[in-house]
Amino acid sequence: MILPCFLFTSLFMVKLSQRAWNNVIIVSMLALIMLFNLSSNFLNDDSDAPAFSTLIPQGLLISTIEFSNAKVERVGQGWRIESKLSVSKDLQGLLDVWQSVEVSPFEENLQWGDSQPKVTVWFIGQAEPIEYYFLILADKTLVKLGQQTYQLVNVNYQTLIPTE
Structure with a gap:
């Protein structure tokens, strides 16, 4: 000084x-x-804040979502789907749902197997994708990101996937 x-x-x-x-x-x-x-x-250090409050981290733009039976890719400002199914779902609406899904931490310890649905999401500017593993229970849908488990707050798994 x-x-x-x-x-x-x-x-x-x-x-x-x-x-x-x-x-x-x-x-x-x-x-x-x-x-x-x-x-x-x-x-403004937010080290105590949870890593995710929404399914897609804020500020990241989706470039590709790979489902078990379909692949949705960004093409310019629009979207295209590569699928063996005849998908009737609005792709922009599907991506809007992915961007707006809220999650909350889930504390119970569950056994995750290899049979759970997996969705891989690639982001613009990111070298590695984020892999989402879903567990559908009777009254809730859980998602595993890395080692942390979250519960979907305002939607279920069926609204996050393209359907016939």
Whole structure:
């Protein structure tokens, strides 16, 4: 703290040209911007927040969704489907549902087998996809992301897949 004050007061003692003072102001403004940026990251640290509050992380754009029987891909601003089924579901509506699905953490320990439906989602700008494993129970639908299990809040599994 003493060094910046010393430098600041010593600048007033030095006779600087107009151009030099402009450079001093520019450098000090850049330093303030960096300070505000770093303090914002420090003050708004959300390390205790859950990793997901929606099924698709905020800010990520879907490029491809691979289901067991179909593949939905982004083509320009629209979507196309590669499937052996004759899909009647609106693709944009299907993707809107994926973007809006809310999840809540599920604490019970369950046995996940290999027979659960798996959906792989590729995102624009991401090298690796996220794999979603679903477990359909009588009254709820669970999804496994990595090692964490979540419960779908406002939809069930049938609304997330293309159907005939």
